[in-house]
Amino acid sequence: MSGRLTARVRVQRPGLTVAAELVAEPGEIVAVMGPSGAGKSTVLEAIAGLVRLDAGSIRVDGDEVASPRHRVAPQRHGIVLLRQDPGLFPHLSTRENVAFGLRSRGAPARGSRLVADEWLERVGLAGVGGQHPRELSGGQQQRVALARALAARPRVILLDEPFTALDPATAASLRTMLGEQLRAARTTAVLVSHDALDAAVVADRLVVLEAGAVTQSGSVRDVLRTPATAFGAAIAGVNRVVGSVIGRGDGAVWRAGALAVARPGAEPASVAALFRPGDVRLEGVVAAGHATLGAAPEGSRVIWHARVARLEPTVGGVRMLVADPSLAVDIPVDLAADLRAGAHVRLTLPNAAITWGSPEPETAAG
Incomplete structure (x- = not known):
């Protein structure tokens, strides 16, 4: 289950007006990159319904889920936000964490456990369902968070720099796994990152956001080969x-x-x-x-x-x-x-x- 995301975001922040348009086709993975303070996280939070729009709208498959006068409750619009902090419940087992979204929607306990175990296996954590978050490494916790998000079958998943707190080797492993699982599930995704490698490995398309506005958008290959701004050139490693x-x-x-x-x-x-x-x-x-x-x-x-x-x-x-x-x-x-x-x-x-x-x-x- 994946949806077409159309986000027309206008949010007024102190010292910055974020005015950006972003479209992700069903099953497409779009990476968003930009310098610090460009408004990347604001765009994600607006799409997730956590920041009120001053103008514009958020639509999934044509259904309006947010506008200045209308907002669907985050738990009902089928959009999931995954941050740097996995946000796992410490008192629940790994299996219970993954099954949480399903259970909160009324799914039977046994079926939810089976789905949770299936997703734990898909992210490389078979056999750890009975362990608690404190028994897992940071990379393992991030895998559990991804399994929890995808098990709920969201229409859109938003990822806010999910690899930033991880060591390079763990980040590389998770980067590959993330791309594989998002494509296998055909989940529409928006990934905010500061690393061009994330875009190159995971994404289909790259959007560059600077000072609250989109300065370039296109295939990852095209944007990195012909960057339109000094920032784009810096992330692409070109003069x-x-x-x-x-x-x-x-x-x-x-x-x-x-x-x-x-x-x-x-x-x-x-x-x-x-x-x-x-x-x-x-x-x-x-x-x-x-x-x-x-x-x-x-x-x-x-x-x-x-x-x-x-x-x-x-x-x-x-x-x-x-x-x-x-x-x-x-x-x-x-x-x-x-x-x-x-x-x-x-x-x-x-x-x-x-x-x-x-x-x-x-x-x-x-």
């Missing part, structure tokens, strides 16, 4: 450099600081260049005072000089941050050994590695 196309015809060149790229046929406009830090190659250190080498021919590579702003260690090497324009370059540890902040370096980038995008996003429907 997003905004520059201008100067000139026309065969002489058109896109320029941002010392970085210049030939763009034959492009019209003068502000354009964003998107490319991965690993696509930029460090060719060597150069003497201070050298400026750009200009644009390379179309289809070849871009060559320019940049000043090192700082160096940051990463799992696989070193991330070099350069200025004018500001961007990141991933380099091996051995190449970073003789580099210092303030050094001037020669960089190259294949033209084929660059994707072109709009400089500023329009407010998008989710």
Whole structure:
């Protein structure tokens, strides 16, 4: 049992107006990402009926469950909210926790226990039905909470950063399991997260929310490949450099600081260049005072000089941050050994590695 969710949310908060539209088709998993304070949790709470709307409406399969003048009781609208805290009842066994939603709707005790055991097995916790929450690890408790939510067969399930409090290994295991179980149950879901890996593994679609508004929405692949904002680029791990196309015809060149790229046929406009830090190659250190080498021919590579702003260690090497324009370059540890902040370096980038995008996003429907 899954429903089509249509959420048109407008909520006035101190210092922030959340005005966002989000649609999830039956069985679709939509991830919502955004910086702290963007209004992500407010959107979830409004959908769950825990925050009153100032304008807009929440509908599931066309049925209005919330508006400024109307609100269906949360226990009746078929929407379940799962937070970071599993919220298990400490005095109930694991089996009783999972069966709680069914029993509260009048389901027979024996049938509820059988369903609870089935869901515990599906989330990898077969045989722990008689244990209490205090006997389980944090990851196990989160699995129980998910089993409880799905056992109730909600029309929509909302997940508010369910992996944040877990260690990386446990989070990775739960992430995979969550995607598998949501798809097996064909449950419509909205997942709020700060980790792009959650979206990549679990979700069908990604919505980016910034300052209370949707700035980008699309397939996870498309949003992460061509982010529309600086925040989107940060979560996708790509450089997003905004520059201008100067000139026309065969002489058109896109320029941002010392970085210049030939763009034959492009019209003068502000354009964003998107490319991965690993696509930029460090060719060597150069003497201070050298400026750009200009644009390379179309289809070849871009060559320019940049000043090192700082160096940051990463799992696989070193991330070099350069200025004018500001961007990141991933380099091996051995190449970073003789580099210092303030050094001037020669960089190259294949033209084929660059994707072109709009400089500023329009407010998008989710």
